[in-house]
Amino acid sequence: MSHSKKRVTIKEVAADANASLSTVSMVVNGKGYVSDSKRKIVLNSIRKLGYVPSASARSLASNRTNNIGFILRESHFTLSEPFYTRIFLGAEFESKNQNYYVLLATVPDDYKRGTDTPRLLKERNVDGIIIAGKVNINLLREVEDSGIPFVLVDYQYKSYPSITIDNRNAAIEAVRYLIGKGHTDVAFLGADISHPSISERLEGYQLAMMHADPPETGELVFIDEHQSPTLQTGYELGVKILNGAKRPTAVFCANDALALGLIKYAREKKIRIPEDLAVVGFDDVEGGKFSTPQLTTVRVFKEQIGELALKLLAELLDDVPKSNTRYERSNHMLTVPTELIVRESA
Amino acid sequence: MSHSKKRVTIKEVAADANASLSTVSMVVNGKGYVSDSKRKIVLNSIRKLGYVPSASARSLASNRTNNIGFILRESHFTLSEPFYTRIFLGAEFESKNQNYYVLLATVPDDYKRGTDTPRLLKERNVDGIIIAGKVNINLLREVEDSGIPFVLVDYQYKSYPSITIDNRNAAIEAVRYLIGKGHTDVAFLGADISHPSISERLEGYQLAMMHADPPETGELVFIDEHQSPTLQTGYELGVKILNGAKRPTAVFCANDALALGLIKYAREKKIRIPEDLAVVGFDDVEGGKFSTPQLTTVRVFKEQIGELALKLLAELLDDVPKSNTRYERSNHMLTVPTELIVRESA
DNA sequence: TTGATATATCGAAGCGCTTCTATAAATTTC
DNA sequence: GAAATTTATAGAAGCGCTTCGATATATCAA
Structure with missing residues (x-):
């Protein structure tokens, strides 16, 4: 892009810190063995040069997108009262902590496989999916078939992970x-x-x-x-x-x-x-x-529900590669409590 | 990811179609010279194998993310009446046509540079940005400094591109x-x-x-x-x-x-x-x-405004690399009309 | 003391694309 | 009808990162 200054790459950091690419990578990701002294030097170079990893390079090399998809029905998003919107916001908020981007996709109420498949699903551009509210069964089945881990919010399907209201x-x-x-x-x-x-x-x-x-x-x-x-x-x-x-x-x-x-x-x-x-x-x-x-x-604590959904999904995503147990077997169906608010109408 | 079936790559398509990688790439992107006969063969292989390009590989090689950022104030997103939410929805809708993903970022009202910088800006993970509503001047300046093209909605700043209501x-x-x-x-x-x-x-x-x-x-x-x-x-x-x-x-x-x-x-x-x-x-x-x-x-036609904003931004992004004229000089300040709706209160 | 194991670092392969360059055939130009 | 141009295809470099050995040293258990 003509407008952007050249971005600092891991290579430059490595050169500056007098380390190898892999060492810098390990520091950035907190993996493997790096001595404290070296880590400090690398961290310093990173700060000095203003290095920020490229999401796409990372994604390509590691085979994970760091995106999570948030799917809901159009009619639920556009609702005059922002119920699901607030849940989305909660998820979005938590995504910053977990280093994910949230891609929103809205689907029609009468979802049909193929024509209505959200792009993020078609392109497999997400590591996991949050589905909010009651959606068409066809969508559920399609997501299920895709093999992409997902969490349901305010809805349940088989015994897949879910966050529901009490x-x-x-x-x-x-x-x-x-x-x-x-x-x-x-x-x-x-x-x-x-x-x-x-x-x-x-x-x-x-x-x-x-x-x-x-x-x-x-x-x-x-x-x-x-x-x-x-x-x-x-x-x-x-x-x-x-x-x-x-x-x-x-x-x-x-x-x-x-x-x-x-x-x-x-x-x-x-x-x-x-x-x-x-x-x-x-x-x-x-x-x-x-x-x-x-x-x-x-x-109903909507933001909290969204937050919880994202946390749960992130957990799932961390676990999946480690264990080989099918994740839907675990006890990941959470129920959140509510609170009676007495005002004037009763 | 352990859960996903191996994805079909451009290489496999090339092999199947008996073409080179570059030819397939050109077909996919509609660039360069490809004979009609070859194009048909390639297209056929793509369909047959169910090939979908990898966003990250594409992004890495082409140096564009195909993401656009949508920034608004938290308080505007959470507003009980979904004004900006509908604008977002309009943009999201149009993004499908333009092949972009929309990344939403909410910022606090008292935005401070550095601490509050949205991740998508920090990581330069977008090709362009839509800023909706009145936001803190610090944010505006930071986006301006980033060199990333942007469009304002329902607000103006200097003579940058904008969509405003009449x-x-x-x-x-x-x-x-x-x-x-x-x-x-x-x-x-x-x-x-x-x-x-x-x-x-x-x-x-x-x-x-x-x-x-x-x-x-x-x-x-x-x-x-x-x-x-x-x-x-x-x-x-x-x-x-x-x-x-x-x-x-x-x-x-x-x-x-x-x-x-x-x-x-x-x-x-x-x-x-x-x-x-x-x-x-x-x-x-x-x-x-x-x-x-x-x-x-x-x-106020909110969805339409979002749609327009995304279209305008997409146009800008197409133009920037070609011409060398600074884009904010062009006449890209659009005003959309409204309609008086007479109901009961007057 | 000697394997075995943990710690530390590096080099290189490769993720799936785009794009530049090379090459050649087909078409146009005067 | 030779030179220039357009059309068509392939090959290879390289985008910025992760990760898999390879290698080497330090630490541990017996």
């Missing part, structure tokens, strides 16, 4: 909180139940309600399986919930968007929150802090 | 719309005026009001220079606006977040929108569609 317990805690406030008719508001996170939240709700008085009958479970959990869906189901035969006094929502949609409708109907209707959300997205009333919700 | 005209259009609705007391709600986008919107407002009756005196300009344009700031300035000596009947806000904050306060004060107060925002973020009332605003 949805069940979080839901139990939230619903118990509602029951503790004296509510007996607590409804559940959900959407696409095929997403494990949502079905687990429903399970938690059911578990908590099982011992309630009166026990939950399913009458107050409102789900629209064909919709994603958006504000829109929340609004529409709100119509059903608040005009149904048995109107609940509290609603536990599968996520904040749904909760916000419900609140929007309730306020239009002049239903007071939390006096007439208590609402609890899930995720703790930004918008909940600014809604009227402010949303009581379950906080 | 803020002035958009503001004029919005304010004229308000005036056309019969409003005479139209206020401006802004924040950090040092951001050119915001000051230009103010200028547009002032231009439009100049010919209004009565002409604008500055009395209705509400800005808090020390705040970023968030919901919070909008709420706080809302207090001033609606309790001031001269209460406006319409407000043109420098962005949607401010508008939404203002609306939140107004509704708490039982001020009806748009009957008592008309509000117009700017940006057209997701949240505006779901607010009550739905926000009238100026739409």
